[in-house]
Every structure is written in structure tokens, then in C-alpha cells.
Amino acid sequence: MPTQPHEARAFAESFGIDTERYDRARPEYPAELVARLVAASPGPDFLDVGCGTGIEARQFRAAGRRVLGVDPDPRMAAFARNTGIDVEVAKFEDWDGKGRTFGAVVAGQAWHWVDPVAGPAKAADVLRPGGLLGLFAHVFQPPDPVADALAEGIRRVLPGSPFAQESRSAAELYEVMFAKFADGIRESGRFGEPEQWRFTWEHAYTRDEWLDLLPTTGGLTRLEPDALADVLAGVGAAIDALGGGFTLSYTTLAVVATKP
Template sequence: MDAERYDRTRPRYPDALIHRIVGDGSPPAVLDVGCGTGIAARQLRAAGCSVLGVEPDGRMAELARRLGVETEVATVEEWDPAGRRFDAVVAGQAWHWVDPVAGAAKAARVLRPGGRLVAFWNVHEPPAPVADAFATAYREAAPDSPLAARATTTATTTATATEDAYRLILGKAADGIRRAGGFTEPEEWRLAWECTYTRDAWLDQLPTQGALTRLPAEAQSHVLAAVGRAVDAMGGSFTMRYVTVAVAAERRGEA
């Protein structure tokens, strides 16, 4: 993964989400699980929080550090908190890589009573011409890949159906929180927003997405060219609909 491209192109998170995490009191101390290059961490720092990142990929962690986020290299399951406590534990676009029970148990261990665990994801719905071009070109470039069928399905889904695809992820996260114990009943958050992309900006982001990272360079170029033509036909830019979905739970007070 190209860490600098990832940081440059990946979408940020809506201000409403950051405000909901921070709340109206004193800005919290936050542990950012799977912080990547520090996208969410920097948004939280801008809101006044102190943030420590934990990231298993050393390349991502190094860039996060260069961009001002204190980051330790580890999986959260094996990370040693060394007695540190936090007011919030967050995970942006990362909790599906974490063991849902072990991760929630570690969060419970480091959260102060009343602190929140919040795992969240950006769900995007490209306009039909862009999604269709991607799916068709992906099938042509990698007809035997199981991801080709997924790309076709994704291209034909509505925003609601795309969100539904995340319900399995949200459900696993919520179940892990329940099984770990020490938390209130998990709740789901949903925040809709939009972002406009130029052709070049979208083609810059696409190689950071899972389906394309697994393609050889020639096949990847075929997909990017097809998507580029579709965006050109739309006037060179388009508006992406996003929904940020989250599962959140509060750490119960000490017995």
C-alpha cells in the first residue's frame, strides 16, 4: 500500500462524527486503533483531543508520525497499554481487521468509566456510470477473480443496499462488544454526506481500494482508464454519496 497516496486521497470523516466523539466537555484523550496514516487522528487533534495511534503497518505508522500523530506499531490485541487510560477508543475503517471480542476487551481495559468505544466506516455509493464502468472493466481485467462478481454486485446496488452490506460488519462489532462485557448496549450511528471528485482525484484514490490493490499493474491501468472515460463523459467530475456508519458503546463504571 502506498501510504502517501492513501493519506492524500482517502476521504476524511464528517464533522458531525468528530463532534459526537469529542462531545461538549473537555476534549478527550483518544486511542485510535488501526490509525493508518492518522486521518481520523488529525481530525480529532484539530478538535482539541490528545491522540495516541496504534497501527500494525509500519509504513502507515511512520507517515502518521511524520504528520504529527504519536503512533505505536502493534495490533491492538497485542499492544501493551502500560497502564495508560483513555476517554475514547476509536477505529476508522479498521475494526473489521480486529478480533471483535479481544479488541473490545482491550478497549474496556483502557477506557475510563463513561468512556466510549466507537468503530466507524465510510460507505460510498458511486454514480451508476462510474460504478458500471468499474465493474465491466474489472471483469475484463480479472475475469477469474472472485472480486469480479463482487464488483458487479456493488455496481448495481443502491445506497441502502450498500449500507446493508456493512450490517454484517456492524453486527460482528456489536456482538464482540457484548461478549467482551463491561459496556452498555451498543448503538448504531448513521451520518450521510457528499463529496465532489474530479476525474484525476478519483483515479488517484481508486488504487488504494482493496479490489484494485490485488490487480497487476496492466490490469489496474485498464480499470482506471475505463473509469476515467466514464467520469469524462459526466463532465469531468461527479458527486459521491457517502454514509458514515458506526457502532458505539459506553464503558460502564467500575463495580
């Protein structure tokens, strides 16, 4: 049984079940993050690991970069290609770079699915000298009534799920995860000392917008339709009690390191 995220392949590749919803509902990354990564990279070619539907890839393309995506899910890859992003289907650890090199290797909301030992080494192999490894993800915590309704719904339809039992906040979980990212980069011996960047921002959600986002998130991607509807009904009722919407505070964390 998998004990690490990168070993849970069926779960990692469950996000492509509804690519249109995923691309529509998942938020973009802060413009400040994109601009900073672009400015710090030594060349225009970006490799986007776990590119999904191409959300961040399109942002880098709009900033003038040439982007190649790598994703293990052919459904995600097909969607990204339809938006103009070149994508090759493979696990990053197994992907053949064919001698190509890049100014930056980036991963948005995806590096925890990559082997923590093989990933940084692979990135270093395809980066030019001075190239940048940039790993980033959104951290958020909905209002307590909304979070409680979600946890209760998951307990009801999926007893024993870690998403219903986790007691630590999202911020604590992501701090631990990003510390592990930095440790893996250090252990590779192929990069300078990693830096952590942090960007804060807000987004207002209506009831329908939040219920559109939830099925694209970790605990819900593999639920049967009836079970998903049950969970969403409970969460929707909690949002109705708050007046039909809420403003969510996001923190986008990044770990960045340069290849000497």
C-alpha cells in the same frame, strides 16, 4: 485460507503501498461525528486503532484531544508520525498498553481488520470507566456506470475476485458489518448497549480525483501497475461519459458503546 477480514493480514496491510496517495485521496470524517465523540468521551486521551496515515487522528487532535495511534503497518505509522501523531506499530490484539488508559478507543475504516472477539475486550481493558468505544466508516456507492466499469475491469484483470462478483450494495454490506460490530461488543459483556449513529454528506469528484482515490480501496491495492492502469482507464472512460465528474453521496456509519 482466511475466511474473515481480520485473518487476511497481507490484504489488511496492503494499504500502505502508497501512503501519500492514501492520505491525499481518502476523505476526512464529518465534523459532527468528531464533535459528538469528543463530547461523549470522559477524558482527553484517545487511542486510534488502525490509525493509518492519521486522517481521523489529526481531526481529533484539532478538536483538542491527545491521540495515540496503533497500526500494524510501519509505512502507515511513519507517515502519521511525520504529521505529528504518536504511533506504535502492532496489531491491536497484540498491542501492549503498558497500563495506560484512555477516554476513548476509536477506529475509522479499520475495525473489520480487528478480531471480533478479542477487539472489544482489548478496548474495554484500556478504557477508563465511562470510556467510549467508537467505530466508524464511510459508505458510498458511485453512479452505476462508474461502478459497472470498475467491476468489469476487476473481472478482466482478476477473475474470481469477490470485488467483481459481489451483488449486494455497499449500504447492505456495511449494515451487515456494523451489525456484527455491535454483536461483538454485546458478546464481550464489557459495554452498555451499542448505539448506531449516521451522518450523510456529499462530495463532488472530478475524473482525476476519483482515479486518485480508487487505488487506495479494497480491490485495487494489490494489483500490478499494468492491471491497475487497465482498470482505471475503463473507469475513467465511464466518468468522461458522465461529463468528467460526479457528486457522490456518502453515509458515515458509527457504532458507539460506553464502558460502565
